[in-house]
Amino acid sequence: MIDYIESVYPREQFKEVYESLLLIFKSQVKSLKQQDRKSNLCKEELLSISIEKGGSSVLVDGHLISGLMTKEEIEFCIGYGFLLQVSDDLQDIKEDLKFNHETVMTETIKNGTLDKITNKLINFTIELIDGFKINNKNESVITMIKNDCLMLILFSVVYNAEFFSKEYIKVIEKFIxxxxxxxxxxxxxxxxxxxxxxxxxxxxxxxxxxxx
Structure with missing residues (x-):
């Protein structure tokens, strides 16, 4: 795979491509701590891992597609990867709890419901994608991405209703x-x-x- 990438993006001209590949490798290794019951990671550490793991996964996609990206594109890729990672953690919370995997969601549920953190995720999704849409010509595609992300979050709430207040679930039902x-x-x-x-x-x- 690396040989193929090098045939498309010479290292001398596209250093960022290879830096992003190293970044995703390092972040994936770091994320293994989430599966170690003895790690006892705090919420700040879990958040940092989510940003690095999620952000680097989409960052490397962006570099492999475009080679070089603008600052705005890099920031969007990192933010988009992060929101997908946390959305995935929400979607998989039952399985993560079952196997004692530590995520931002499993840590949050120890102290109550997931109402507030999910609201933050929804607001972050809207602000990130709307902000990127302002300077992007493919407005219809960006809108589709936003709607798909929001539906992913909302249906994840529905499928994991036991981790939310009854009042919150009633509100969410209005939007699905x-x-x-x-x-x-x-x-x-x-x-x-x-x-x-x-x-x-x-x-x-x-x-x-x-x-x-």
């Missing part, structure tokens, strides 16, 4: 396209569907959702 009961029904029905490798199952899922 289906009722909570139907959303859970869809999740259960299609939890084993391989949408990448089974086109018929994918079409069936889309047909059922669109009919409602």
């Amino acid at each position: 396209p289906y009722t909570i009961s139907y959303s859970l029904e869809i999740k259960e029905k299609f939890k084993n569907v391989d949408v990448l490798n089974n086109e018929d199952e994918y079409k069936e899922m889309i047909d059922i959702i669109c009919k409602e």
Whole structure:
């Protein structure tokens, strides 16, 4: 893989590409601490790991696509990677708790609900993507990305309702396209569907959702 990257981006001209590859490697190694029960990482340490791990993952994508990026593009990639990482931690909180993996979400739930931290994640998502959209010509694509990110967060709340207050869940239901009961029904029905490798199952899922 490195040989192929070097054939496209010579090291002398695209040092940032290789710096980002080293960064994601180092951050992935550091994130292994989250799986060590003896680490006892505090929220600040977990947040730092999330920023480095998530940010570097999209930063390297940006460099591999563009070679060189502007300061604005670099900042967006880091922020976007971070919000995806925390969104993923929200989505996977049950599994992380089960296997004693430490994340910002598992640490937060020790002291109450996830209401406030999820609101912060939603606000961060809107501010980051709207801010990037101001100077970007592909406004429709950026809007689609924002909506997809928000839906990811909102449905993660629905699927992990036990970690939120009842009042918060009632508010969230106003912003999702289906009722909570139907959303859970869809999740259960299609939890084993391989949408990448089974086109018929994918079409069936889309047909059922669109009919409602």
